Amino acid sequence: KGQERGVVTRFGKFSHLVEPGLNWKPTFIDNVQAVNVESVRELAASGVMLTSDENVVRVEMNVQYRVTDPERYLFSVTSADDSLRQATDSALRGVIGKYTMDRILTEGRTVIRSDTQRELEETIRPYNMGITLLDVNFQTARPPEEVKAAFDDAIAARENEQQYIREAEAYTNEVQPRANGQAQRILEEARAYKTQTVLEAQGEVARFAKILPEYKAAPEITRERLYIETMEKVLSHTRKVLVND
Structure with missing residues (x-):
């Protein structure tokens, strides 16, 4: 056969190889074993x-x-x-x-x-x-079959763990930008509140600093005037009921 080679032994010892085709073999002297070299x-x-x-x-x-x-x-x-x-x-x-x-x-x-x-x-x-x-x-x-069920459970548990990890990472990627935006907004509001509070405090300090010389010069009159001004501010934003004695 075309895919085989003949291994010739002479008196049990290797002699030579022969290709496919017609070959002469001495009877009782040579022996040929065909070996497939292509399959x-x-x-x-x-x-x-x-x-x-x-x-x-x-x-x-x-x-x-x-x-x-x-x-x-x-x-x-x-x-x-x-x-x-x-x-x-x-x-x-x-x-x-x-x-x-x-x-x-x-x-x-x-x-x-x-x-x-x-x-x-x-x-x-x-x-x-x-x-x-x-x-x-x-x-x-x-x-082995004796432990296959337990191992299948372990594999399923690991797959579930990986799924939970992926879901957590996806949730983090979704929430993180929104949380960062909220944090930035809160920070900006806090800074604005701080600036406003400081300005108001500075205004109060300036107002009292202006009144201080007047108070030192006439304490009773200044105290009475401040009381009247304060009551005017308070009463201007409330309902007033007048009672006739």
Whole structure:
């Protein structure tokens, strides 16, 4: 087949590779194993794993790869597929152990995916198994069924908390400008009242300062005059009832 390469062994030892097409093979001497070098292969890794905050989480991950060196794929290790599966499980457990359960189940999917792919590539590189990683997909992460209900409640509580925070921030953004305007208005009114009060007080001081020499010269007459002026001001704004004795 066009997507396959033939790995020829002679008396059980690697001899050479053959391309698709007609090839001569000595009977009982050579053996040929066909290896597909174009198809995308997949393997899945899953299990219950321990997080950094000592919780357990069930994780599923899918790895896609392609054979790029048929000889190394067949002979570098006993089984390249099994070795890759074990390396994937090891890399995934190592990465999961670095993060909290909350982050794994929420916003940490992207970083866990990239960390796992990097760890996996570093793990298999020394073995040179003739395969190339194409992609690592983080399928699912969920708490074990025994604690799923409690964790769902915790997630819902956190979402409600975030909603309340957003609503409070929106209310603050709405109220703050209005409160600032009211505060500025009150401040301006207070300043105006202060100015008016000071001016009135200064006027009273000036009036009494003007009367003082008169009072010193004729206390009784000045006192009587001030009394009469005051009564005139008071009575001018009230109803008057005259009684005939």
